[in-house]
Amino acid sequence: MGWKHADTMLRKLFFGLINKEFLIFLFFLAVSAGFWCMITLNETYEKEVNVPLQMIGVPDNVVITDPLPDTVRAVLKDKGYVLMSYIYGEGVKPVVINFNNCSKKNDKGILLQGELVKQLYGKLFGSTKVVSVKAEKWDFSYNYGLAKMVPVVIDGEVKAYDDYYIARTEIVPENVKIFSSKEKLDSIEEVFTEVLNIVDFKDTVSRIVKVKKMPGVKMEPDKVKVKFYADKMVETEMLIPVRAVNMPEHLVFKPFPARVPLRVVVGKAQFQNLNPDHFVVEVDYKELPTNPNEKCTLNLRTVPDYVISASLKVKQVEYLIEKEE
Secondary structure, eight states, X not given: OHHXXXXXXXHHXXXXXXXXXXXXXXHHHXXXXXXXXXXXXXXXXXXXXXXXXXXXXXXXTOEEEEXXXXXXXXXXXXXXXXXXXXXXXXXXXXXXXXXXXSEEETTXXXXXXXXXXXXXXXXXXXXXXXXXXXXXXXXEEEESSOEEEEEEEOOEEEEEOTTEEEEEEEEESSEEEEEOOHHHHHHOSOEEBSOEEEEEEOSOEEEEEEBOXXXXXXXXXXXXXXXXXXXEEEEEEEEEEEEEESOOTTXXXXXXXXXXXXXXXXXXXGGGGOOGGGOEEEEEGGGSOSSTTSOEEOEEEEOOTTEEEEEESOXXXXXXXXXXX
16 A cells, blocks of 8 residues: 555656646747747738728719729738737728819729828828738729619529429519710610529529629619529420411312311410410411412411420321312
């Protein structure tokens, strides 16, 4: 028992010394790291930061059709700890640009770089220097409310599953209001959505999609809701009577057979609406062959809008022309 007790005491002493040395090591490591950070952050650096832009003072009768970018990129020079406050702190406060301080001509405005830098210095610490500023563009377009309504067209690939089809498409709103110069408004007849890629669906699909941007054009709204209704395709066959047109009053046209088979593909939801009377198969007397022994050609003249496809299984029939009794 004495040996076990002594062994236990030795283990506690050994691990206690190790833990003490480890804690001392961590303490000096933390001190060293803090000292290194102080030296490093006290050095002068250059760093690119994003600076928000905000325009004020736009008159009530002015519509900005192609705005300035939301942010510009500024390369700032200062001590490391100051730059860290811009990057990981609250950031640089928005630079406010007054509409009246921009150079304007022919419905175009230009933000002068010097004006931006001047305003930017007011948002920075006194020790910070602005090395350079970059922006996607420095100009913007505007007009005095000139606008018109144009339809929205879906761009992209929208396709239902193999034996399904798109029975109906909804766009809400169908038309959007566009603001631009008179020349552009005269040239724009429609606007397009951003590219959609929706394939192999069997049910109703709904999306909120942006209207594709156009330079110098503002759109209201700039998003639309599109909805695609898928329906299963059903194939069936119907017998349609053959009738003649342009017949002289004293003659009677008699086809053989009097009814011909028609292959019809329709959506399942419209199947109950199928009616042979909604289809017209005609023979034009003026196009009949000169030889009575020849067959006449059939023409499918009328097909309801809800039918996906329709085709005659018989293209020609025999016939007789008789005098009316």
